[in-house]
Amino acid sequence: SSGINAEWPLRPGARMSSVVKGASDNVKTRFGSRIGSFWAENSAEKHVTSTTKSKPYRGMENVFSIGDDDEEEIDEEGDERELINIKIWEDKADIKSHFSCEEISQDGRMIPSVLMLTSTYIYMVHLVQDKRSMGYINSRKPYATIARITAKKKHPDVITMKFIQPDSTLQTYRFLIPNSKTVTSAIMSHIPDEGSSS
Numbered sequence: 001s002s003g004i005n006a007e008w009p010l011r012p013g014a015r016m017s018s019v020v021k022g023a024s025d026n027v028k029t030r031f032g033s034r035i036g037s038f039w040a041e042n043s044a045e046k047h048v049t050s051t052t053k054s055k056p057y058r059g060m061e062n063v064f065s066i067g068d069d070d071e072e073e074i075d076e077e078g079d080e081r082e083l084i085n086i087k088i089w090e091d092k093a094d095i096k097s098h099f100s101c102e103e104i105s106q107d108g109r110m111i112p113s114v115l116m117l118t119s120t121y122i123y124m125v126h127l128v129q130d131k132r133s134m135g136y137i138n139s140r141k142p143y144a145t146i147a148r149i150t151a152k153k154k155h156p157d158v159i160t161m162k163f164i165q166p167d168s169t170l171q172t173y174r175f176l177i178p179n180s181k182t183v184t185s186a187i188m189s190h191i192p193d194e195g196s197s198s
Helices: 014-041 085-092 179-189
Strands: 083-085 097-105 110-117 121-128 131-142 146-151 157-166 172-174
Touching: 083 085, 085 110, 085 121, 085 131, 097 179, 110 131, 110 172, 110 179, 146 179, 157 179
Parallel strands: none
Antiparallel strands: 083 131, 097 110, 097 172, 110 121, 121 131, 146 157, 157 172
């Protein structure tokens, strides 16, 4: 039963507005009592008063702003990502090679991407969904921070790259890369030897 006290179809002479208003009042009352009882059961928080001392967003800059119409994409770490023209970047003299691929996110989404290799860095660029000629630099990693590159036996085009972070933890990226051996060979050729002085 819906709990609505209106007779349907409408009796001759009954006003639709009175039926809807009665039903609306009934829903509001039931909804309000359920929400009130939920908060009473599940909320251990106290109301904030003028004497409450609290520091939300401790150690952070202001996270809200009004009126920024031309803002850049923000990645998960909160850093601004640079928007680039893919073709212009691929033609730059310091880009030694570039490869189309898909980054596999932690939740399994496939993100159209390009890996761009310079002599010192690997750039991971996410393509803009509606404008594939543009992309956001998602990450830039020095080759010296690569800890391991692995491929799955059953799916050799699924490549996992692990990078050493400044705090010595590992950050993992997974990619679906057509002709992955060519790509991994190109990356490996840039990794400095442990015995090299540079």
